[in-house]
Amino acid sequence: MATFDVDDRGIVVPCPTCGRKNRLAFGRLGESVRCGECKHELSPPASPIEMRSSADFDRLVAASSIPVVVDYWAPWCGPCRMVAPEIEKVAARNAGRLLVVKVNTDALTDIGERFGIRSIPTLAVFAGGREVARTAGARPANEIETFVANAAAQQERQPR
Ligand SMILES: [Zn+2]
Secondary structure (H helix, E strand, O other): OOOOEEOOOEEEEEOOOOOOEEEEEHHHOOOOEEOOOOOOEEOOOOOOEEOOOHHHHHHHHHHOOOOEEEEEEOOOOHHHHHHHHHHHHHHHHOEOOEEEEEEEOOOOHHHHHHOOOOOOOEEEEEEOOEEEEEEEOOOOHHHHHHHHHHHHHHHHHOOO
């Protein structure tokens, strides 16, 4: 899994050409961004991003310009291991349109408590800074994509 650093304003990615670290601002995740050094176009994150702190998570879901798919998981959970490769496919196939993040509910216990996550794996979709859909249990990548598409469509019909 590729590693991304998240800071208080965005996702920090190294340029594949010159190695310079560039920040993809949360509020501009759907846009194409060029490296500040060599102007090479930077690819949007194409793999899940493991959240390291609940503050990072809160800032990301509040500010992200594209829907955020959250995979709540824990290391001891067998079905979560089945979901992991599926969620990686979703991230790869929807790079730039969706951001996929993983929340280890054993490490970031306060997130699970705040959102009332009672079983894992649970998948949730955040759009416009709030949770718009949630589903529990393991499922294949294409079903996850359908779930996310339905959630996003529902979000668009509802006034903010
Ligand atoms: Zn560069």
